[in-house]
Amino acid sequence: IEKFEKEAAEMGKGSFKYAWVLDKLKAERERGITIDISLWKFETAKYYVTIIDAPGHRDFIKNMITGTSQ
Template sequence: EKEAAELGKGSFKYAWVLDKLKAERERGITIDIALWKFETPRYFVTVIDAPGHRDFIKNMIT
């Protein structure tokens, strides 16, 4: 959260967790898919971050 805010991307603080590529963090967009799984006492949760920008849709499909 702090790192995202320092780079002026505070509104992307939740996407920041899954965006690992330097370009993703600098541009504030998702380029490649990312997956994060965790468990609560009642649920199994899977968070998927997929590109929405038209230039990177191919990364999601392949």
């Protein structure tokens, strides 16, 4: 997270540090929006967890629908 915090601050987007964990595309980071769906799966002692970062911007709804239907 510290790496993302530093990179975000350098681009003037310090509050985006957590979003950058899943936003890997340069365009996503520059524009501050999610373009493509990302998944992060892990498990704890009690749960299987899946974090989904899906586009909400109207231009990228098709990507969200395609990704979530898989």
